[in-house]
Amino acid sequence: MIKKRITVKLFAYFxxxxxxxxxxxxxxxxxxxxxxxxxxxDREEVGVLMLxxxxxxxxxxxxxxxxxxxxxxxxxx
Amino acid sequence: MADKIYRVNMTDLTSTIEEVPAAWAGHGGRGxxxxxxxxxxEPTCHPLGPKNKLVFAPGLLSGTVAANSGRLSIxxxxxxxxxxxxSNAGGxxxxxxARAGCKALIIEGQPKGDTWYSLAxxxxxxxxxxxxxxxxxxxxxxxETLAKRLEGKPGIITIGQAGEMRxxxxxxxxxxxxxxxxxxxxxxxxxxxGAKKIKFIAIDPKDGKVAIANPEKFKEANRTFAKALVDxxxxxxxxxxxxxxxxxxxxxxxxxxxxxxxTGQFAxxxxxxxxxxxxxxxxxxGKIKHNCHPGCVIQCSQVxxxxxxxxxxxxxxxxxxxxxxxxxxxxxxxxxxxxxxxxDDIGLDTIETSVAMGVAMEAGVLPFGDGAGxxxxxxxxxxxxxxxxxxxxxxxxxxxxxxxxxxxxxxKNQAIPAYDPRAxxxxxxxxxxxxxxxxxxxxxxxxxxxxxxxxKVDPLTxxxxxxxxxxxxxxxxxxxxxGMCLFIAFAALDDAxxxxxxxxxxNARFNLSLTGDDVVNLGKYILRTERAFNTAAGFxxxxxxxxxxxxxxxxxxxxxxxxxxxxxxxxxxxx
Numbered sequence: 274m275i276k277k278r279i280t281v282k283l284f285a286y287f288x289x290x291x292x293x294x295x296x297x298x299x300x301x302x303x304x305x306x307x308x309x310x311x312x313x314x315d316r317e318e319v320g321v322l323m324l325x326x327x328x329x330x331x332x333x334x335x336x337x338x339x340x341x342x343x344x345x346x347x348x349x350x
Numbered sequence: 351m352a353d354k355i356y357r358v359n360m361t362d363l364t365s366t367i368e369e370v371p372a373a374w375a376g377h378g379g380r381g382x383x384x385x386x387x388x389x390x391x392e393p394t395c396h397p398l399g400p401k402n403k404l405v406f407a408p409g410l411l412s413g414t415v416a417a418n419s420g421r422l423s424i425x426x427x428x429x430x431x432x433x434x435x436x437s438n439a440g441g442x443x444x445x446x447x448a449r450a451g452c453k454a455l456i457i458e459g460q461p462k463g464d465t466w467y468s469l470a471x472x473x474x475x476x477x478x479x480x481x482x483x484x485x486x487x488x489x490x491x492x493x494e495t496l497a498k499r500l501e502g503k504p505g506i507i508t509i510g511q512a513g514e515m516r517x518x519x520x521x522x523x524x525x526x527x528x529x530x531x532x533x534x535x536x537x538x539x540x541x542x543x544g545a546k547k548i549k550f551i552a553i554d555p556k557d558g559k560v561a562i563a564n565p566e567k568f569k570e571a572n573r574t575f576a577k578a579l580v581d582x583x584x585x586x587x588x589x590x591x592x593x594x595x596x597x598x599x600x601x602x603x604x605x606x607x608x609x610x611x612x613t614g615q616f617a618x619x620x621x622x623x624x625x626x627x628x629x630x631x632x633x634x635x636g637k638i639k640h641n642c643h644p645g646c647v648i649q650c651s652q653v654x655x656x657x658x659x660x661x662x663x664x665x666x667x668x669x670x671x672x673x674x675x676x677x678x679x680x681x682x683x684x685x686x687x688x689x690x691x692x693x694d695d696i697g698l699d700t701i702e703t704s705v706a707m708g709v710a711m712e713a714g715v716l717p718f719g720d721g722a723g724x725x726x727x728x729x730x731x732x733x734x735x736x737x738x739x740x741x742x743x744x745x746x747x748x749x750x751x752x753x754x755x756x757x758x759x760x761x762k763n764q765a766i767p768a769y770d771p772r773a774x775x776x777x778x779x780x781x782x783x784x785x786x787x788x789x790x791x792x793x794x795x796x797x798x799x800x801x802x803x804x805x806k807v808d809p810l811t812x813x814x815x816x817x818x819x820x821x822x823x824x825x826x827x828x829x830x831x832x833g834m835c836l837f838i839a840f841a842a843l844d845d846a847x848x849x850x851x852x853x854x855x856x857n858a859r860f861n862l863s864l865t866g867d868d869v870v871n872l873g874k875y876i877l878r879t880e881r882a883f884n885t886a887a888g889f890x891x892x893x894x895x896x897x898x899x900x901x902x903x904x905x906x907x908x909x910x911x912x913x914x915x916x917x918x919x920x921x922x923x924x925x
Contacts, residue, residue, distance in 0.1 A: 284598050285591055285625060293620075320583070321802055326604045326907060328800075328808065342602045348584035348801050348840050349593030349624075349650070349668045350794050 274300050279308075279335050282342045287314060299335055306331030308341060320346030352561075353453035358469060358476050360546045361400060361459030365476040370453050376862075378410035380436040381831035381876050382454055383425025387434055388879050390456070393886035397429035397538075398516055398545040400460035406447065406507070406551075407455075409833015413448025413560035414568070416855050417576040419833040420444045420643030422507075422524060427887070428537035429545075430518040430702070430745055431762040431787040434883040437534035438830055440642030441524030443505035447471070448833075449555035461547045466514075469551040473558050481549045486511065488695035488733070489523045489531055492550055497529065505553035510697025513540030515735045517743035518763075519702040520544065523694065526651075530664040532642045535699035536789060537764060538745075563861035571854035578848035580647050584803060584840035588650040589639050593668035595624035596768070596796075597675070603800055603809065604907045605773035608676045609718055610708040611759045611766070611899075613906045614773050618681035622671055627654070627683060635659050648837050654687050663691040669790075672768035673704030678711055678718060685721025692728040698743065703732070705746040705765035713753035757899050762787035762889070771896060772905040772912050774799050774809040779819035779914065782894045783922040785880035791836055793823035797843060804843030810908060816922050824873035824925070831872060832856065874925060881923070891920050 276298040283291055291312060299308070305322055309331065321344040322329045335341065355368040377385050383405045395401035404426045411419040422444035428435035447455065450473045461467070468481040484492050492508045505525060512520035520540030523531040562568045579585050587595055597619055600606045604614040620626060631638055637653035642665060656662040666687060674686045693700045707724050710716060715738070716723040731739030741752045746765040750758030759766040764787025771778025776795030781788040790796065795818050799809035807814045829836060832852065842848045853864050884893075900912040 282602070284602075285587065285595055288625065318583075321599060321800065323602050326602055327810070328802075328806070344599055344602075345587065346583035346801075346803075347587040347591070347595045347599060348797065348803060348837070349588065349596040350790060350796060350836070 276300060277335060277337045279338070280340045281308060282340065284342065284344045285347055287343060287345055303335050304331060305329055305333045305335065305341060308335070309343060314343065318345050320344050352451060354451055356452050356455045356471060356476050358455070358457045358478065359459045360457060360461050360467070360548070363461065363478050365478065367475055374453070377831060378412070378453070379407055379421065379423040379831040379833050380425070380438065380827060381872060382407040383423045383436050384434060384876055384880050386454060386456060387425045387427065388883045391427055393427070393883050394888065395427060397427045397432065397542060402427050402542055402545070404457040404539070404542045404546060405454055407453065408444040408448040410831060410856055411859060412444040412833035414562065414859060415645060416572050417579055417645055417647045418835045418838055420645055421833050421835055422447070422534070423830065424522055424534045424539050426539055426542045428539070428786070429516070429541045430538035431764050432887060433762055433786055433889060434880045435537040435539060435786050436830065437536045437539055439524050439532040439534045440646070440835065441505070441526045441532040442643060443507050443524045443553055444833060445644065446505035446553045446555050448560050449558040450553060451558055457546050457548065460545060466547050466549050468549055471551060471553045473556055484549050485514065489697050490695050493525050493529055493531070496550065496552065500552055502554060506550060507553070508550040509540040509543050510695060511733050511735070512697045512743055513544040514549070515740070515743065516541040516544045517698070517740065518745045518748065519699045519706065519743050521697050521699045523697055526642050526665070527644055528640070531694050532665060533694065533699070535701065537786060540697050562859055564858040568855060568858035571851045571858055574847055575851035575855060576647055578841045578845045578851060579838060582841040582845060585648045585837070588648050588837060591624035591628050592650050592652050592666065594627050594666065594671050596668045597623040597672060598625065599800065600769060603773065605770045605800070605809065606672065606676050607759070607766070607768065607770045609679055610677060610712045610757055611770065612757065614770050615907055616676035616679070618679070619676065621681045622675035622683055622686065624668070627666070630683065631655070636661070640664060646835065648835070650837065656684065656687070662687045663694065666690055667700070669768050670700035670704065673701050674707070674721070674724065677705060677708040678724065680719055680721035680724065682721045685725060688725050689721065689728060692725060696728060696733045698732065701767050702745045702765045703742065705759060706742045706749045709746050709749040709755055709758055710742060710753070712757060713749065713755050715753070757903070758897060760788060761896060762893055764788050769796055770905055772900055772910045773908050775812060775912065775914070776807060776809065776815040776818045778896060778900070778912050779815050779919065779922060780823065782896055782919050783819065784823070785877060785884055791826070793819045793826055794836070794839065795819055795822060797840065803840050810910060812914060812918070816918065820922055820925060823877060824870060826873070827876035828869045828873035831876065891916065894919055
């Protein structure tokens, strides 16, 4: 199986007992949602997902060198 | 207590209490300040002359126990933009003014001599007193001195040296429950107060209370309203990380204006982020949560201590941290906090002044990243009113003109805040069309463009942005009239119970039967009133544009420009 290298970034309280940034190798057809699930982050708590600085969805498949950023629901201004 | 209009004439040093005209009765906050400014101020007048008027108005619900209702609106013709202006802030003054029975305080005229004054407002009226001791002093000295001089816990509205010197970045500060300051920052309203020769206003409502027409209904509506606020996850995140949680997400989206708006990501983002600030506050024994006015259930403010554990600043906001941080490339959060405290003390808008510093850095006045240099210039140049200090204190546009710089991020001469309009296009429409110059709070499209609150609109495409900005600007104008903090909007956008509960609160307070349509119509009326003032002042649709460089310089990492035609922008006003 071909492995793809990706980077995962976490923000706000998603970092608690996890990490800020981690490089991973993932298999074919792995989606953004699979990564979220593997981190035991409740999908309901996810506010924003960005893939290479663009908004994305749980169903998006990951590609080589993708940078995935996972944010809880946050706001400010 | 029946609400009255308190009017102070600084030309002949008299004051009166007037009945509320029927046309003003249904208004509060921004709706009232803009209505009064539009009715009574000549649009072409000089903002620092005797014909301008400075108007203070608590919101429709201020002074009641309604959650988050303590915002005070301040309006005038802006010396920075030349447009109509409303700037609102927390602190205790709004609730105390409402309890004193003051629906609006209108300050007009101008004294002829060099004498400075203070005002004392009680339910009996306003007294005008000569002030000597505090002239030339910063806002913190004003608040500390008055805590000893005055009895009880009066509300305090004050200007620092910047307001006294009538600088375009001068804010008006409002004392918070703990003796800290909240700021009506934008548009140089502190210069208008300085031009009226008023150093501070003290408010003592005595035993005044706000009358509620239907107390039971009010209580019930407030319970529903407060629950909607508390339950929304954004409210919870704001309490934990403050507004500065945005640094990392706006950076990730490629829309964090960096190095005087030359790129959309800041390499030092992590060191100035909300996450780092949260951990630093915990390590140093500061306060993660703090309310800027009594009754706030969100508590996005905080107390940030220095390395010795002493209070350095409070109300340390994303916009200030972005401006001094990413835009000036300062990575040291302590330098940013020190600069924040200095600007609060001198009485400067942190957005305008920090963006001005970024333009000054581009001009070579000081290097990018020089946080210590920023603090030095604030203390030794701006606070003392040197030539350089006055150039910076008059805002980003002033620095650009003085040094011949073309990358000057302003609309209607007001500095653009913390979201680059090339990478987040909805906010560009707000900056361009706002009746008050570039201001994110006028129609906060970031909620929907970036945060997925109130739906989703892709920040990098043009589709849907004008409509999004229009709907938000209309809703915001209405919310700004209630005395509510704008952060109720996150819950209002997502929770179907929130907005009806807010309308129920207004209906129960005044025995009215307003509907959602009335609220939308109120927002439209306010925008149209403000725009009519600007048109009469000489503004045209050609002023509703972004600076040239946003159309010509692609912004990394997305390498995008702002690509709305003038015609497309102008469709904003099709309502």
